[in-house]
Amino acid sequence: MSPVRRAASPLPLPLPLLVVCLLVCGLLSGCTAPAPPDTADRDVRAAVAAWAQRPPAALAGIPLDGWAYEVTGVRRDGARATAAAELRYRLSGYDTAAAGSAREVRLSLTGGQWRVTGDAPAPGAPPQLWDQGPVAVARGAHSLVLGSGQGGPALTAIAAEADRAVPAVNAAWPRPWAGRLVVLVPGSLDAMAALLGRPAAEYRSMAAVTTGSVGGGPAPADRIVVNPQGYAELTPEGRAVVLTHEATHVATRTATSATTPLWLSEGFADWAAYRGTDPAPDRAAPALGRAVRRGELPARLPRNEDFAFGGDPEALARAYEGAWLACRLVARRWGDAALADLYALAGREPLPVALRKALDTDEAALTEAWRDTLRSGPVP
Known part of the structure; x- marks a missing residue:
């Protein structure tokens, strides 16, 4: 009968040698340096914050206060990135709280640094007036008129009409309100509808509409948005009626x-x-x-x-x-x-x-x- 073979048992290590082995193994496992942290998202946010300190040239002349982008998310694709952000700003002297706009900021990695290449409304969000081109500014005693394009006499005339609307509203509504109007004049009916996020057909018969939040509390100033095509067809009397009507909505907003x-x-x-x-x-x-x-x-x-x-x-x-x-x-x-x-x-x-x-x-x-x-x- 063949002898039965047993597997040889390893000889036990002396205790001091075992401890040394464990220490060496521990040291060896700790010798590999951890991967450096991914700072790209942080760098993208920093680049957006630095860029926001220099508002675009299209905003020149607009009395802005508190212009800032709050980044809520970052998507990267190699040397390109998109930051989802909420734009916050005030029209100085008109807004009692920040107005908001959902944006997407585009960036590229150049020379090891992230640089902003542009921004646009977030998908599904309406544009701002300056997204539609350079903005002209006309100021009245009680009004701020922002218009697409060159502006000129047309915006000045609207500011004068808005100024006349304010005392007419005061006579009808003898209650506290800001007594100031912000009027936006886009370049076309389609541009107006885009600002409001609605189909143009809904505003074809309207010369102007007012946007704003009902109820009390601090809020951005209501914006009166003019349909330039419909407004141009009105008589001077009709324009006065339209702007006074919309100004009344502004005045009564907190009571609505x-x-x-x-x-x-x-x-x-x-x-x-x-x-x-x-x-x-x-x-x-x-x-x-x-x-x-x-x-x-x-x-x-x-x-x-x-x-x-x-x-x-x-x-x-x-x-x-x-x-x-x-x-x-x-x-x-x-x-x-x-x-x-x-x-x-x-x-x-x-x-x-x-x-x-x-x-x-x-x-x-x-x-x-x-x-x-x-x-x-x-x-x-």
């Missing part, structure tokens, strides 16, 4: 909330705009007059959905005209101060409560009085 019905918001702005001339309803409300003559007397005050842009222009005109006539009725029957009180209350409380407190009436009675004015024509 989700509870404010659009018939009151839009009607009050038109009432303030027409207040100095007080045209007859058959002249200032032709679309509604035609409907009444056809036997289409509205059953209710205009609803919020009746003011949607991009729909039937005739229906939209009837909504605005009906809202103006409702506010005109309140001012004539209860007084200008009562109308302003109603507006202020409607931004804080449900409309039935506001009507009772300001006018001691209800919506049904107000609606019937309004319908009577439509039947009979001008309010005496």
